[in-house]
Amino acid sequence: MLYKESGRPQLHFSARRGWLNDPNGLVYADGLYHLFYQHNPYGRDWGNMHWGHAVSDDLLHWTEQEIALYPDEMGTMFSGSAVIDWHNTSGLQEGNEPPIILIYTAAGDSSPLSEGKPYTQCLAYRNAQGEWIKHEGNPVVPHIAGSNRDPKVIWHEPTRRWVMVLYMEGSDYAILVSPDLIQWRITCRLTMPGMDECPDLFQLPVDGDSTQAKWVFWACKKGGYQLGSFDGEVFIPEGELLFTVPDGANSYAAQTWSDIPASDGRVIQTTWAYKTSWPDMPFTGYMTFPCELSLVTAEEGIRMALAPVREIELIKRGQSSYGRRQLATGDDPIAHAAELMDVQLHWKPEPGSKLAIEANGAAIVYDAATEQLSCGPIIASLRVKPDGTVKLRTIIDRTSLETFGNEGILYMPVSIAPNPNHSGLRVYVNEGAGELLSMEVHELESIWNQQ
């Protein structure tokens, strides 16, 4: 697909037309990443929820497929997840290949398609012809409370069972287990104050040491996550609820990818760039850049860090290095004329200084006085490290600036309005001074070029 629209993100997946929200059913199967998503094919606003579908062999270059799930007599198709049923526990396998199973929510929202119907969890599977077939025995989870929705299912090897984390209502979640994806039993209920919708549950090593792995209960809003332990039935929180994303940033409903091969070993997450639309475009919404998650021991304790997936190397086109130099107010900006870039810089601010990274008509500012990073009204705390420096990495797209602060402990994806008169990258100090220890700029190629 070669898109020519002036407001089309060039480094991020968006649907050809219509509305897109949560990533659903993220699963790697037969060498392809399958991305499903909440989708209204009939308009640019939320409604008539279907599961759209796209595939990629590198998490970057996507090919949109036929819609996978259409609304039916049980309601519209709300969020959920996907797994490969390697051992055919469900008995839904046809032919020789273990099936991809979608676990979705049939929803009772207020649209005419579903009004008055209960929220339930259902299965669909891919048959030998590659079609998405809804399971005859649906629903597999009945209406429980409020609007139980957004099931995220994982295989728990120690107990050799499926585990589902499910949103209930308010800030309440539940954990369910199943031997076969069909019969489910609740084993635990959890409250995540202030959180709602789209949970996730996964394990991450601490500082790369898998003998020190922790479980993470993910709770969607502001990238909320709770570290803890999990025995296959009950999640026990340790410490407080933490956040990766500041208020107002464009990230919501994150989900991790299922069935990434053990030899790869990554936990990869994709999120929805919450509430983003531009006039005159045939689509609304896009997905953030896929990120690899890790847990690191920071000054404050164990924290989650995000980094753009290494596949970004595939779209890098040349590198420019802007070596060590002093920067002070009034100096000429360091300028780099390009639209799509990956910028990594290491900054040693003098007290009270402000560094600006300006691109495509928007700016990110690091204020050393308050130790905050901002982009317009979006403000996040980012502490100067003990060695007196700050690290910033920004993926610059036509319609977003996605910043990773201090090795990704802060993740700040911000949508920006397309600006045809963009002037490329400009880095300068607009208060005080400091030392730029290094700055690398990689120009990036559009993900739509090769299709």
Ligand code: FRU
């Ligand atoms: C989150 C959400 C989910 C729901 C879906 C509906 O953005 O509200 O809770 O399943 O979107 O589109």
